[in-house]
Amino acid sequence: MEKSTSMNKPAVNQPIFNTPMKPKKRTIVERLKTIKDSPMLFILPYASLFTLLIVLPVLVAVLLSFTYFNTVQFPTFVGFQNYIDLFTGDTVFLQHAISNTLLYAVIVGPVGYMMAFFLAWMLSQVPHNIRTIYTVIIYSPSVTGPVMMAIVWRVLFSGDQVGYLNYWLLEWNLVKEPVQFLQSPEFLVPVMIFIGLWGSMGVGFLAMLAGLLNIDKTLYEAASIDGIRNRWQEVFFITIPSMKPQMLFGAVMAIIGTFNAAGIAATLSGGTPPPQYAGWLIVDHANDFGFIRYELGYASAVTVVLLLIVVLFNKISYKLFGESK
Secondary structure: OHHHHHHHOOOOOOOOOOOOOOOOOOOHHHHHHHHHOOOHHHHHHHHHHHHHHHHHHHHHHHHHOOEEOOOOOOOEEOOOHHHHHHHHOOHHHHHHHHHHHHHHHHHHHHHHHHHHHHHHHHHOOOOHHHHHHHHHHHHHHHHHOHHHHHHHHHHHOOOOOOOHHHHHHHHOOOOOOOOOOOOOHHHHHHHHHHHHHHOOOOHHHHHHHHHHHOOOHHHHHHHHHHOOOOHHHHHHHHHHHHOHHHHHHHHHHHHHHHHOOOOHHHHHHOOOOOHHHOOOOHHHHHHHHHHHOOOHHHHHHHHHHHHHHHHHHHHHHHHHHOOOO
16 A cells, blocks of 8 residues: 555656746847837838828817817817807808808719729820820829919909900800809809819829729730620720729729819909809818818818718718729
């Protein structure tokens, strides 16, 4: 019995419990090497600038929208009062700013988007040298900006005989006196929309052209074997599905560009606000309260509403051109 009892006893050098080993502490050099090899380091500059220039201003605007801030005194918390006043008592915002912005965005956005795709598709069919020249010509109006173009277009639509359009209308006896294109509300908005379409060939147009030029040509050869016989079928069944990322980018840029437009009607008419608030946009309304009346809390509420509208339309564009899961 004593012999069997001694055999069951553990050895002296054998541990009774398996204790986990402590992890080895890394040196500073090893930690720096790990950070250096991390893929997150590559997106750090972009993430920092995006947070500083996009995320932080949006958060500040949202916070200020719940305050009364006149740029002199410290902001005073007022809750939802700015939003209540905006949707119940601001007749200019409800009757002019929203309707004019939606009208401008619904016309200039989709029409300019389709024009950008059509012109990019046409340019993709021509030789390289000629395509470069036409691309610069089509893209250059968007570089000047809507306000600069409005100044140039004032010469064409001027309300006296010096204006080119009135000069030719009088010369051809189509009108008896100069038409006030820039002072009449029924003419000012169409002129503004025309100028917006003229300058809508921006970055989205270049993205579509790049997408068209990078489509694999063998897809068209295979499609012709499968039964596609004309260009329209190629566009709808091969071209558009092959460049969905560029189409989505162009749609997002068109939405942002149209909803962020401001100052065109005021520049054309020569005064702020324009006659009977014709062409008065949401950004114009925010600039009026923010930089003229110095009610930054109320102006922030206007921009937050605009942000929600832009997000809604971007969701629609993602549904149309986003990758289906």
